[in-house]
Amino acid sequence: MRASRLLSVLLLLQAHGRLTAADLATRLEVSVRTIYRDVEALHAAGIPLYGEAGHDGGYRLVEGWQTRLTGLTAEEADRLLFAGLPGPAAELGYQSVVAAVQLKVRAALPTPLADRAARLEQRFHLDTPGWYSDGDPSPHLAEAAEAVWREHRIRVRYRSWRGEVTRVLEPYGLVLKGGRWYVVAARPGRAEPATYRVNQILDLTPLDEPFDRPDFDLPAWWNAHVVAFRAGLHRDEAAVRLSPHGFARLREIGSDVVVAAAEASAGPPDEAGWVRAVIPIESLTHAHGDLLRLGAEVEVLSPEPLRRRLTETAAALTALYPSP
Incomplete structure (x- = not known):
């Protein structure tokens, strides 16, 4: 854990040039005292890091020095898709991992490209929920995502338009549409999957029952589902x-x-x-x-x-x- 944080300190300084101990503590969600200890550890390891006092002070790396320890972990590589989606990443519980991905990718870029990425981040922002909604919070979203990833069945108690039902599902994927999360899942023994709004899941129990996920193209299936839904909407x-x-x-x-x-x-x-x-x-x-x-x-x-x-x-x- 500490080694990962020390690398994050290096990458943050490499990406931003100068940061105070308070800045680093806020970004890494630790105390300022912890940052002081981390800086001492980096000095002891021979990292050319120095501090500047005063109002505009802070920590810097010696000009021209750059770490190449920017390799992604397996978990970070898995979450790379969410690098531009901070809201959905937070809802899924991926916020800290995605932040590490963004930091490592930016640190690995040449300076001109890193500057362009920083400008892009300041000029474009994706906010998925509608104006009159704060998103689609669900206490079971992370569990549903884990079941999708592990390819394990789940038992859900679900609020449908017919009333409450209990289903055993084989979740193929998650879709974010208009700020709302949907799980696309099939019932055991039934070939055709259906959509379930995650916010309407009243209770979810992960089952220790793996299933064989078919050759299922989630984007293509969802696009066809939307077309069929719209065609049958206005009768x-x-x-x-x-x-x-x-x-x-x-x-x-x-x-x-x-x-x-x-x-x-x-x-x-x-x-x-x-x-x-x-x-x-x-x-x-x-x-x-x-x-x-x-x-x-x-x-x-x-x-x-x-x-x-x-x-x-x-x-x-x-x-x-x-x-x-």
Whole structure:
């Protein structure tokens, strides 16, 4: 553990040029006193490291000196995929390993490329959760990831739309989609896998039962799954009238499929600027909730059950908020 930390001290100084003991302690999550002891150990090992006093002081390596002890461990190599995904890496419990990967890769780069990597890090940031979500925390995400890696079965108690179910699963992989984690898994004896949202796993028990993972292409399977999901999503349609503001709002909050359909079917505006259009809908319940977001800027013309639901909601709102 200490040897790894000493190497990290060297790599940090090599990458940043000068760091104070407090900077190093913060980055390595140890005390300043521990950093002092580490620096003494590096001096004793003959590393050309010196300290500068004062406000702009800190530790530096002698100019031109560079360590080549930057080889990745097996675990670090495994986590290399997450080097640009700090949020998901932290959710999976890989944060410290990924930080070590980034440090070693940067230290191994020639100075011009290391400077470019540093600029890139300061100019581009990937934040996977949506605006109104802090991600998809789950106490069982790390266990699911471990089972995927080890190719061992798991028993889960899962909250599905039908209610709670218990399943034994063979997890093939994990997918992060829109800030939400999904495990793609098959049930023993069934060839076709399915998706399970990790956040809906109520209980997970690792089983000491290895399984033979088939020749399974996770990205290709997921892409096909998304295409099939979208194709079966909109099974009906609704005729609507949209105000100019309502149409603009629809472009902001509607899916690409809905917006494209509305734009393709929109007729000429009437005297008030409203237009008629036909949009695909998933179900009456989903359409009711989605169209309520447009408020009084949309009128549903058909189907009648959807129009009736919105009429009832409008009446209930009027009763709840009567005019003064």
